[in-house]
Amino acid sequence: MKIIDGKACAQQIKNQIAKEVEKINAIGFRVPKMAIMLVGDRADSVSYVRSKEKTCKSLGMDCDTYIFPENTPEQEVMDLISRLNQDCNVDAMLIQLPLPAHYDSAKILDSIDYRKDADGLHLMNVGLLHLGEPYVMPCTPKGIMSLLETNGIEVAGKHAVVIGRSQLVGEPTAQLLIRQNATVTLCHSHTNNLSQITRIADIVITAAGSPNLLKAEDFKEGAILIDVAINRTDDGLEGDVYSPRTREALEQRLSAATPVPGGVGPMTIAMLMQNVLDMYKIKNKKSLDF
Numbered sequence: 001m002k003i004i005d006g007k008a009c010a011q012q013i014k015n016q017i018a019k020e021v022e023k024i025n026a027i028g029f030r031v032p033k034m035a036i037m038l039v040g041d042r043a044d045s046v047s048y049v050r051s052k053e054k055t056c057k058s059l060g061m062d063c064d065t066y067i068f069p070e071n072t073p074e075q076e077v078m079d080l081i082s083r084l085n086q087d088c089n090v091d092a093m094l095i096q097l098p099l100p101a102h103y104d105s106a107k108i109l110d111s112i113d114y115r116k117d118a119d120g121l122h123l124m125n126v127g128l129l130h131l132g133e134p135y136v137m138p139c140t141p142k143g144i145m146s147l148l149e150t151n152g153i154e155v156a157g158k159h160a161v162v163i164g165r166s167q168l169v170g171e172p173t174a175q176l177l178i179r180q181n182a183t184v185t186l187c188h189s190h191t192n193n194l195s196q197i198t199r200i201a202d203i204v205i206t207a208a209g210s211p212n213l214l215k216a217e218d219f220k221e222g223a224i225l226i227d228v229a230i231n232r233t234d235d236g237l238e239g240d241v242y243s244p245r246t247r248e249a250l251e252q253r254l255s256a257a258t259p260v261p262g263g264v265g266p267m268t269i270a271m272l273m274q275n276v277l278d279m280y281k282i283k284n285k286k287s288l289d290f
């Protein structure tokens, strides 16, 4: 079984971004800038935000982070988004999810100018993706497609089973696979006989957030597993399928798999950085000749 090394693949993408930013800097232009907003102090969200900010700066790009207490009125955050929308020095922004329960997440996401929507979650970007004309792609699905491509995994004509139908991961991943001519089955928590479906799949993409979801025998011989999930268990981080316990049995059954950690996770952040640079380049395309 080939281990699909997301960390190495993400590093290559980040190196390329850093080179492009260096060129931008060398010709005397301002570098790309992202704004990150966080409401509340959930430990996992704080850690994701810190990691995005650190990566952005390590690639030579600018990043401003705004942290609001949990009880901040929604309007205060909307006012900041409105200012950032108008700030021509800000190329891209994101608000860390999940938002507190008293927030209307869709309203907040849709108040971001869709041309600065680094996560690709604005209604307009969701619509464009469904039409097959994406302006910006959500980072995790984009990272999954990039991993498949870089590792020479052809999806056209294959039966791909996606488990999970969230707007963040499952649904847009299914859309991207359809556009690349895969035959896609989208499964979710109401799917009956899940393992009967995965047993006839060439590629299985799991994004359920449910450890021990499937066993090695629930896959066809030679199938490919992309395990998106990050489950925090007593034994550490595990995927929906991939864990130190299951690795040996998976090795006998599959032709390739992403590990957890070190598979899709690093690609998500690399794709976010790519989105920031791409948005900057679209805005400045008249002045840049690369």
Ligand code: NAD
Binding pocket: 140, 163, 164, 165, 166, 167, 168, 169, 170, 187, 188, 189, 190, 191, 194, 207, 208, 209, 210, 213, 228, 229, 230, 231, 264, 265, 266, 268
């Ligand atoms: P979500 O809770 O919004 O969606 C989960 C989906 O899985 C739902 O559609 C649900 O119907 C389905 N599901 C749940 N249990 C199931 C089961 N037993 N059988 C079949 N379907 C089931 O979660 P999300 O935001 O899409 O995230 C999914 C997982 O991916 C989580 O573990 C999350 O931590 C991880 N994630 C990883 C990355 C990354 O960069 N690697 C990025 C985003 C999310």
